[in-house]
Amino acid sequence: MSDDLAQAFAEHAVRVRLSDLSPGVVTAAKTFLLDTLGVGIAGSSGANVRTVLDLAQQWGPGDEATAWLGGRRMSAGSAAIVNAYLIHCLEFDCVHERAVVHPMATLLSAIFAWSEREAAQGRPVSGARFLTAMAVGVDLAGLLGVATDSALRFFRPATAGGFGATAAIANLAGFDVATTRSAFGHMYGQTSGNLQAHLEGSPLLGLQIGFNARGAIAACDLAAAGMQGPLDVFTGRYGYFSLIDPDVHPERVTAALGREWQIEKLSHKPFPSGRLTHGVVHGLRDLMAQHGFTADEVAEVVCRAPPLVLRLVGRPNVPDPTSNYAKLCLPFVAGVFLAKGRCDVPDFRGAALRDPDVHRHAAKVRLEPDGNTDENTLDPQVVEVRLASGARHAITLPRIYGHPEMALSAADNEEKFFRCCRHAVPPVPESRAVALRDLVARIETLPDVAAIVALLAGTD
Template sequence: MSTPYDIAAAFAAHAVRVRHADLSPGAIRAGRTFLLDTLGVGIAGSSGANVQTVQDLAERWGSGNEATSWLTGRRMSAGSAAIVNAYLIHCLEFDCVHEGAVVHPMATLLSALFAWCERESAKGNQVSGDRFLAAMAVGVDIAGLLGVATDSPLRFFRPATAGGFGAVAAIANLSGFDEATTRSAFGHMYGQTSGTLQPHLEGSPLLGLQIGFNARGAIEACDLAAAGMGGPLDIFTGRYGYFTLIEESVHPDRVEKALGREWQIEKLSHKPFPSGRLTHGVVHALRDLMRDEGFAPDEVAEITCRVPPLVRRLVGRPDIPDPASNYAKLCLPFVAGVFLAKGRCDVPDFRGEALRDAHVHAFASRVRIEPDGNTNENALDPQEIIVTLASGARHVKHLPHTYGHPAVPLSAEENEEKFFRCCGHAVPPVPSARATRIRDLVAGIETLADVAVLSAATGGSD
């Protein structure tokens, strides 16, 4: 009888083993691409709601001089900086996503990893850019495969829950942990794992904070393990483990097939618009149909979106007259209304008076969402968008994948344009010279002796 595949042991061995030389050329390119993308959306996140409150409270929760709160340059404990920067990354719903896993892995991962690296740099333990890229790839592998391994419909907020374990794996890689210590760190992370979908349902700003709580937890979990404190070991498939209490099902064969063979960082999708990824299909379809068929927004009588159950459940919420920003970003009819009313979907379209724009809401009222017969509770696509015009003409767009997916990617130029646009949305806007410096540091990350300089630049100093 064969021995069952031990996910915790396999994750620990992968975290300990991987070095930069192991990465594929595609993983290295994707690492640079989504590092720049994530820093950009974090910078733009300074324009999000409640940012000042989060910064002030985080500084009180953990004052100190260990790490940098991005954009403001405020110094605080590593755990508190991780909370702030995670919130900045996710609060605009603009950060990249692993669609197969339904995970935003970089928000938890990078906020924890940069804070930890800054703390280590201050102690004289500098982390080079090539080591950082390898750790980042490890973290995306673990977070991504935790999502890929399950068929369970989302109940907990997977970017936070799975993301925390990805951050632990990345820090373990940089810390030089052995497998036993890494497994203990996973156990300590499990004791702090948190985040449900209720904030998503209500459009609450707690959604991004949940990512921050798990980012802080990852640093603390690794500190506990490094100090020699043992954690529970069978935390993924044990009687009360992750796949029993949080996800309810597991297919270990999916992890075994992919781990160490397929770099999950190559599977990340951009978010070209600052709204829930599940709203992007309708924008993609409207953009293409209006371009190809030549009709104007005012000619649209009805839009029917035939979509998988995950789309209907998470963003099929009704349009309301005065939505909170977080609600609007996760409301497919509102997002479609924004694009038809303004010909774009960008950061300013989801705040202030833009949320009450009568023109947007009039278009939103024309959107219908229907089931497509898909039984996969974690599928984002395919989608079919049907536009009926006032003339009676009917145009259909079938989307095997949505713009931003690896099969329909942003170009390198589009990725860079998004980064600079995000810098312009910051409060205050990031000067072009500083934005260019951050871009250049990311482009040359493998030559950096200490990645803390990248945090310093993002924080507003060199």
């Protein structure tokens, strides 16, 4: 059977040029490029980053690309692993909510590494080409998630993300349709990403994104060398949708390609925790502002949410969680906000994970199903608070703060970026942060995007 989705995706990947992108798409691309660079910088403070850096350099020594942490040079594939881990390890990177995909982590780590390798060989990648590839990659990753109604069984940011990165590289490399389809086949052979790592709060979660970023580079190298990959990789008998996300609706893809750019549908993460925990923080923030009660007056918090929320972040609060577990535990995240009036990077590491005030407030939080049957949505949500006085207050959230319909402003996006730079280890000097912001703002004029990496890693 011919894989019409593979054909449609490949045609889209090779066809798109910067002139096809509306001003809104270009603005969204710059917004989430800056956001992703910021969270990658802050990721230098995350758990296990030095271990990942050292091992990746052993796995792929060389002088092709740069690890953003410390500026070490290594193979393009290894740099992609390190940088993907930096982007995702804090759970602070943007998300396509309907797709349940973090497309930028896999995408940017892969295409920056590939672009650096190209520059080293005398073929620099311009900012205009890079922006175009970003839009293509987010389309592929996002629409793979949008196309399915299946409950999440694999870690879609990794599995779908790898195909997004492959499509983006195909666009940059000037592949034809046949070569692009072959690259998809080689990517499918390397696709990985399980939810057990998510359930246990394992650092493998971010590494899975890195493995697929490396896989995208290898897939495109294999296809460019003329090695044929399988072709019917999406809707074939043993294809992606048959084995990973079986409840597929291909018409959603064909209706959207080239018409609805998925990069405009990305949501910010205003807090460094699982996106599915953000509703309770949003609700508590607004209820406390509206009704003037304090955290110590709260006797109970009930969050009524769709099944995806309960299944992925409805885990029990534990007394000494790992950083990864805490970020994906809704009661803990709510406890952080109640105890500190914020949710920021330092609140999910070291002694903060054992803060007795956080755990005291977390014990007040419970989740209830809301009757929604959609397995891939995080809203609407209802947050209800019962005070020690007996008073009750509730709020219904049709959308969660950070969604495109409740987006961060341009100023808020910049504030998050500069805050992330201050959270880096070591902190990024403000002058370098400002220069990086300004470089992203004029990326379409850059003759070589490797300049962004040099500034990012402090090797310029």
